[in-house]
Each structure stands twice: as structure tokens, then as C-alpha cells.
Amino acid sequence: MGNLFERNRDAFKKHHPHVWRLLENLDPSSPPDVQGGGAQGDEEPAKAKVNAYFKAPDRIGFSTPEHCNLSPVSLGLYKDITAYFRDLGFKEWTDYPDIDVGYAFVFGVGLGHHIPDLAARNICRHLVLIEPRPALLLRSLSTIDWARAFDVLAGNQTTVHFLISPDEAETVSAIDGIISHYGATFIEGSYFYVHDPSPEIRAAETLLRERIQNHYASSGYFEDELIMIRNCYASMANREFRLVGGASGAKLETPVFVVGSGPSLDKDLAHIKKWRGRAIVFSCGSALGVLLKNGVRPDLHVENENTPQLVNNLKGFQAAYGLEGITLVASMTIDPNLKGLFGACWLFFRPVLSSTSVMGGGAEPVDFAEPLVANAGFAVSVELGFQNIYFFGVDCGCPPGGAHHAKDAVYYDAGYDNWAEGEGLSFLETQLNRQAPGNFGGKVMTSWIFDLSRQSLAACQRENKVNLVNCSDGAFIEGAKPVRSEALDFPPPRERPPKSGAEVLAQITRRLPLFGPGEYLKQVDFAAHVQACGAFADLFPALIEAAIKEDSGFWQFEQRLEKFWSDNFSELKGVLMVIGGSYASMVRVGAFLGNRVEDEKKRLAFFRFFLEKYRDACLFMAQETKKLYLEIQG
Structure with missing residues (x-):
């Protein structure tokens, strides 16, 4: 080992002390388990593999700028850009970005013989080194010059991230955090380099390829923020409301059924009806129409979106079934015309939105209430104090080749044409282009937005740790116990006499602060x-x-x-x-x-x-x- 090991040890202590703390108590002379060739230990084959890789590297690429979330203002800029190149007659673009690539994900460090070559090529701004076996990483301190590699990377302004966990989910979650922190502006062109094809590293690679797609598209755009500012102002100016957020009070044991309109809702409706008298029913988005059509009247209904299509759908439900007795629970940014369709209205702020920063005052936003209405239903239920929450129709996907919504969802109505621009049934179907583990085994098809919703639901559960039961026959949600609806059984309530759903809602209502028209805006x-x-x-x-x-x-x-x-x-x-x-x-x-x-x-x-x-x-x-x-x- 001699001087090389000591020099590398000092370099890790200086540049990556948290990594050295994981390594310092290991025995550097003890050979790690490298079954299956995981060490990739020979220097020349490692160099040859790097050279071969860069003849046809595995990279993230986009053929159009759609991932930039083009809106009128950015589309105008893009038209100026294309006109600039057209006027020059320029057509010499490279297939991938030539500079300023955001990330390179290296699956396996092994004995590290590929690291100096990767460092010298100056391929990215963030080099993510994934090695689930710390003993193997420790051995590399005796085989390559890490101190020199760190100097080269620093000179290239490349930040190095070591991920040393045997759990692929933990590894990918850490990568999510890195990209969220440093941004996805330069994610195009990022590299996937697999040095070690061992099963645990392949598992991390597979999961990352799925999850990283959630970072592809930019979020938010100017024109939508203007709409949300207008809507938020109108929601508070023209009608009284109760504010959800930061509410304190006793934890509520009454079960809550959070109901989405996923395809598995069809087979769960009978069981929702069976236990209706024992639970608060919270419909999410288009699930309202499905429930009403099948004779289930929810207590609460949640909406997040600000589109006129949403107002039109709810007007249709009002005309067909009436909305009396249902409390609207909604983001401040909904179309203000929505509030007039319901009797009572509870509003909440969402984090990050401009409307929250501009008009939120001291209110606490409801975390994890996005990207979809099912997320809002779960997040608000937790915020209100409910401890026993059941998902129905929160599928976050569908079986391969199956329907994407419950059969009575409004989207399937004959002659339905209330779509936002660019959307439609075929659009929804083409979005289901990735796989996720099923709640009851197997695989389901999901989309980037459904998968992001699934991850947000899991994050909310990790934060709050309620008794969460997922009866949906869709995608698996981490932290939720899979239980088929026919197996549900609710023991008698501990309270004597038990509170009715109306009494529980009245208790919550008294806790939520009431604001008259324009009152909140005074601040x-x-x-x-x-x-x-x-x-x-x-x-x-x-x-x-x-x-x-x-x-x-x-x-x-x-x-x-x-x-x-x-x-x-x-x-x-x-x-x-x-x-x-x-x-x-x-x-x-x-x-x-x-x-x-x-x-x-x-x-x-x-x-x-x-x-x-x-x-x-x-x-x-x-x-x-x-x-x-x-x-x-x-």
C-alpha cells in the first residue's frame, strides 16, 4: 500500500470526509466479495472498456425542445433562435450537447482503473460514482491515484458525488436529491457508464433510468403563474372560505377513503358502499362523477387544477346529481367559478407557487399536495389530522393494455370533448410508457406524471407515518400496506358513542379559521x-x-x-x-x-x-x- 494509500487517504479526508468515515474502520487488506467479476480489477481491460464506450456512449438526448416546457414567452424566444440559425444557414449541430453536460452516472467503482480516464475526459459538471460495497472502494485507494483524480476533476470544475449504499432505492433517492439541488438544465447529454454489471448495481441502474425521466421536463411557466395569481386573488376576494394549513388539534381515528378515478375503482365501488357509513369519503378530481353516478355521495371533494375544462366537468356533475352537502377542498389557484358550485369551501396554499409567495402571508402551505389531485387528497387528509387513510382508485397507472380510468369516468362519455389543448384519450394512452411494480405483484404501466405522483405519495407517508392502506390494484406505493378491498374489516370504534362523519367534519370545521370576502387580502x-x-x-x-x-x-x-x-x-x-x-x-x-x-x-x-x-x-x-x-x- 505504502505512500499511494496514505496519499489517497489524506485526499479523501480533505475532499470527501463523509466517505472516509465510512471506510476508515474497514480492513484494507481484507479482500471484498467480488463474485461475478465485480471488481473489474485489471487496468488495461478497464481502459479498453472506457475507450470502447466513448465510441458509442449511452447518453440522455432530446430530439426537440419540448422538455423545456414551452409556453408563449419561451416559444417566442425559440422562434428567434431558430431564425438566427436559419439566417446563417447553420446546420452543423452535434447529436448531443458538446459542452456543459450536467451529469455522468458511473455504476461501479471497483478497483477504480477507469476513474482517471473518466476524470481526464472532462465529460460533465457532476460525476456520480455508485459503489454499493465500501470494502471494494477502500481497496481502490491502493490501486489508483485518487488524489490526482480529485485535482483533475477540480480543475475541470467537476463536482464528485460518492453513493455507497447496497439499497438501490436509497441510491436513486440520493441521485434525485442531487439533481433537484443542482438542477436539470444540463441533464441532456448526461452519461450512463456501467463498469460493474453485478446484480445490485444493475438494479440501481434500472431504477435510475426510470426515475430520472421525472427530471426531464421543466416545471412551471410564466403564463400559468399569471393565471394562478388572478385566481388566488379572486378566490379570496369574492367569497368566504376556511383555511387549511398548520391546523392543530386532536388526531382523528375515523377512517378516510381517498378515492381517485383509476381503473381499479370499478371493482372497489361495492366495498366503498359497504363501509360508507364508517368513513369520511374524499373524492379526488374526476372520481367525483364516478362516485355520484354509482350512488356514493362524498363528504369532501378536492381539486388542484385551474382550467376551464374542470369547471365545465363540475357543472355537468352539478346538473346531473347536485353537489349539495359536499365540501370543496381546493388549492387557492383554482378557477374562482368553481367555488360557487359547492356550499362550503376550504382552501389551502401549495408550496413553491408564486401565488403562495405573493399572497400567502404567514399561512403554512400543505406539503406534498401535488402533482395530482390524489396527492392533494392524501396531503390534506394528513394535514387535518386523520390517522387511518385508505386509497381506492389511486392506481398511478394501469395494467398493460388496460384502461387508464374507471369506466364511468367523464372522459369516456359519448361525445365528450372537454379536453385541454393537445390532450385526449389517445394522448393519455401514449403517456403510459414506463413500468412500475404492482401493488399486488406484477407490473403496471405508468406515465411520468403518475410515477411522480406515486413518489410524492410515498414521500408524504415517509414524513407523516400514518396508517396508510392501499386498496388500489395499480402501482405499489412505498409505505402503504397493500390490502384488497374485499378483505377490509373495520372493528367497532373505540369511542362510545362513536362520532358520526358529520360530527367529525363539524369538529374540523370549527378548527379551521374562517375569512370573509377580501379579509385575508388585507395583509x-x-x-x-x-x-x-x-x-x-x-x-x-x-x-x-x-x-x-x-x-x-x-x-x-x-x-x-x-x-x-x-x-x-x-x-x-x-x-x-x-x-x-x-x-x-x-x-x-x-x-x-x-x-x-x-x-x-x-x-x-x-x-x-x-x-x-x-x-x-x-x-x-x-x-x-x-x-x-x-x-x-x-
């Missing part, structure tokens, strides 16, 4: 938000001028944008939170083509063109946001 300083828009317009051009002079590409520019955000957030929150989604995604729009330009001079010329157009788009968004605040002020 919102819209004048300060107007000033923020003006201050942004004053400050932002100087940022762009500095970037034109000093930055060589999109990665550097994104660092500048992030610093501007953090340095000015307190003063500019009212504008940054509204424009933030497009503020970030438009950088991806520029990088999508700009980082495919191999010639450095041509790439820099385009980058400077982009900066000017990006500045104009951001100033336009700030001006439109200011107009909205002035309109609200009256």
Missing part, C-alpha cells in the same frame, strides 16, 4: 410587488451586460442567474416567483441548440445573441407582472 402589500417589478427592470439589464462581457456559455450564465436570484430574492420576490419557471426554462431553450454548436467562436456568437433576446423576454415578463399587480390594486 398583502401589492404596492411592494409593483415596486419589485420596477426594481427588476432596473437591475436585470446590468446582469446581462456583465454576462455578455464575462461569460463563455450557458453553464456560467446559469450560475450568474442563480446568484442574482439568491442575492435579490427578498426584495424581488413578487416578480421572481411569477417569472421563475420561464426564467429558468428559457436557459434550457437556448442551451438545447447552443450547446450543440461545436465551433467555439460560432457558439459564443450565438450565446451573446441569446443573452439579448433572453433579457428582452425577462423584461417583458416583469412588465406584464407589474400590469397584473396594478390591475389587482385597482
Whole structure:
């Protein structure tokens, strides 16, 4: 071992002390279990494998900029970009980004002979090294020069992340955290390099390939934030409501049935009816129509979306069945016309949204209430204090070749044409393009949004640890006990006499603060938000001028944008939170083509063109946001 081991030990202590703490008590002379060739121990074969890999590397790639969540403002920028290249007659793009690739995922460190070569190639900004066997990583301190590799990587401005866990779910969860923290702007072009094909590493690779797709698309866009600001204001200005969030009180033992409109709801309806008198029924989105059509009247109904299609659907349910006696539980950002369809209304703020930052005041948002209405149903149930929660029709997918919703869902009605632009039955079907483990075994088909919903449900359960039972015959949800609906059995309540559902809801209602029309808005300083828009317009051009002079590409520019955000957030929150989604995604729009330009001079010329157009788009968004605040002020 000699000096090499000691030098590497010191390098790990300096650069990755948390990794060294995992290794220091292991015996470096004890051979690890490397059955199946997992060590990949010979230097020359390892180098040859790296060389062969880079002749046809396994990378993430997009053929269009749809992952950038194009909206009118970013689409306008993209049209300017394509016109720029068209006018130049430029057609020399590389297949993948030529610079500023976000990540390289290396599955297996082994004895490390591939690491110096990967470090020297300068392929990414974040090198993620996955090795489930710490003893094997320790042995590599005697075989390669880690100290030198760390210096090379630091010189290339590459951050190294070691993931040392035998649990593939824990490993992939850590990668989720890395991408969430550092961002997905440069995820295109990222590498998958499998050094060790052992079963445990292959399991991590397979799971990551599924999960990483949740980071592909940008989230949020400017025009939608404007709608949510308008809706939030109108929801609070025109009618009284009770506020859900941060409510304290006794834990509630009464069971809650959170009902989605997944296809397995069809076979569960009889059992929901059987136990209806023993539970609070909480319908989610289109499940309301299915329940009403089948004679089950829910106590609570949750909505998250702000689309006119949603209002039209609920008006149809009101006309057919009436909505009396059902309490609407909804995000502040719903279409305000929705509230008039229900008697009582409970509203909640969602985290991260601009409307929450601008008008939330001191209210605590309801965590984990997205991306879908079933998430909101579960999150609100937990927030209200319910401890026994049952999922029905929360399928997060469907059997291969099966229906994607319950048969009585409104989407299957004859002549139904109330779709948002670009959606429809065929659209829903084509989205079901990945697999997930089934709740009762086997596999189900899911989509990126259903899978993200499934992960959010699991995260909510990890945080709150309620008694969660999943009766849905769909995707498995971590932390939820799979129980078929026909096996349900509810023992007599411990309370004597037991509280009825109406009494439980009345108890909750008394706990939730009541606000009259416009009352909550008195604390919102819209004048300060107007000033923020003006201050942004004053400050932002100087940022762009500095970037034109000093930055060589999109990665550097994104660092500048992030610093501007953090340095000015307190003063500019009212504008940054509204424009933030497009503020970030438009950088991806520029990088999508700009980082495919191999010639450095041509790439820099385009980058400077982009900066000017990006500045104009951001100033336009700030001006439109200011107009909205002035309109609200009256």
C-alpha cells in the first residue's frame, strides 16, 4: 500500500470526509466479495472498456425542445433562435450537447482503473460514482491515484458525488436529491457508464433510468403563474372560505377513503358502499362523477387544477346529481367559478407557487399536495389530522393494455370533448410508457406524471407515518400496506358513542379559521410587488451586460442567474416567483441548440445573441407582472 494509500487517504479526508468515515474502520487488506467479476480489477481491460464506450456512449438526448416546457414567452424566444440559425444557414449541430453536460452516472467503482480516464475526459459538471460495497472502494485507494483524480476533476470544475449504499432505492433517492439541488438544465447529454454489471448495481441502474425521466421536463411557466395569481386573488376576494394549513388539534381515528378515478375503482365501488357509513369519503378530481353516478355521495371533494375544462366537468356533475352537502377542498389557484358550485369551501396554499409567495402571508402551505389531485387528497387528509387513510382508485397507472380510468369516468362519455389543448384519450394512452411494480405483484404501466405522483405519495407517508392502506390494484406505493378491498374489516370504534362523519367534519370545521370576502387580502402589500417589478427592470439589464462581457456559455450564465436570484430574492420576490419557471426554462431553450454548436467562436456568437433576446423576454415578463399587480390594486 505504502505512500499511494496514505496519499489517497489524506485526499479523501480533505475532499470527501463523509466517505472516509465510512471506510476508515474497514480492513484494507481484507479482500471484498467480488463474485461475478465485480471488481473489474485489471487496468488495461478497464481502459479498453472506457475507450470502447466513448465510441458509442449511452447518453440522455432530446430530439426537440419540448422538455423545456414551452409556453408563449419561451416559444417566442425559440422562434428567434431558430431564425438566427436559419439566417446563417447553420446546420452543423452535434447529436448531443458538446459542452456543459450536467451529469455522468458511473455504476461501479471497483478497483477504480477507469476513474482517471473518466476524470481526464472532462465529460460533465457532476460525476456520480455508485459503489454499493465500501470494502471494494477502500481497496481502490491502493490501486489508483485518487488524489490526482480529485485535482483533475477540480480543475475541470467537476463536482464528485460518492453513493455507497447496497439499497438501490436509497441510491436513486440520493441521485434525485442531487439533481433537484443542482438542477436539470444540463441533464441532456448526461452519461450512463456501467463498469460493474453485478446484480445490485444493475438494479440501481434500472431504477435510475426510470426515475430520472421525472427530471426531464421543466416545471412551471410564466403564463400559468399569471393565471394562478388572478385566481388566488379572486378566490379570496369574492367569497368566504376556511383555511387549511398548520391546523392543530386532536388526531382523528375515523377512517378516510381517498378515492381517485383509476381503473381499479370499478371493482372497489361495492366495498366503498359497504363501509360508507364508517368513513369520511374524499373524492379526488374526476372520481367525483364516478362516485355520484354509482350512488356514493362524498363528504369532501378536492381539486388542484385551474382550467376551464374542470369547471365545465363540475357543472355537468352539478346538473346531473347536485353537489349539495359536499365540501370543496381546493388549492387557492383554482378557477374562482368553481367555488360557487359547492356550499362550503376550504382552501389551502401549495408550496413553491408564486401565488403562495405573493399572497400567502404567514399561512403554512400543505406539503406534498401535488402533482395530482390524489396527492392533494392524501396531503390534506394528513394535514387535518386523520390517522387511518385508505386509497381506492389511486392506481398511478394501469395494467398493460388496460384502461387508464374507471369506466364511468367523464372522459369516456359519448361525445365528450372537454379536453385541454393537445390532450385526449389517445394522448393519455401514449403517456403510459414506463413500468412500475404492482401493488399486488406484477407490473403496471405508468406515465411520468403518475410515477411522480406515486413518489410524492410515498414521500408524504415517509414524513407523516400514518396508517396508510392501499386498496388500489395499480402501482405499489412505498409505505402503504397493500390490502384488497374485499378483505377490509373495520372493528367497532373505540369511542362510545362513536362520532358520526358529520360530527367529525363539524369538529374540523370549527378548527379551521374562517375569512370573509377580501379579509385575508388585507395583509398583502401589492404596492411592494409593483415596486419589485420596477426594481427588476432596473437591475436585470446590468446582469446581462456583465454576462455578455464575462461569460463563455450557458453553464456560467446559469450560475450568474442563480446568484442574482439568491442575492435579490427578498426584495424581488413578487416578480421572481411569477417569472421563475420561464426564467429558468428559457436557459434550457437556448442551451438545447447552443450547446450543440461545436465551433467555439460560432457558439459564443450565438450565446451573446441569446443573452439579448433572453433579457428582452425577462423584461417583458416583469412588465406584464407589474400590469397584473396594478390591475389587482385597482
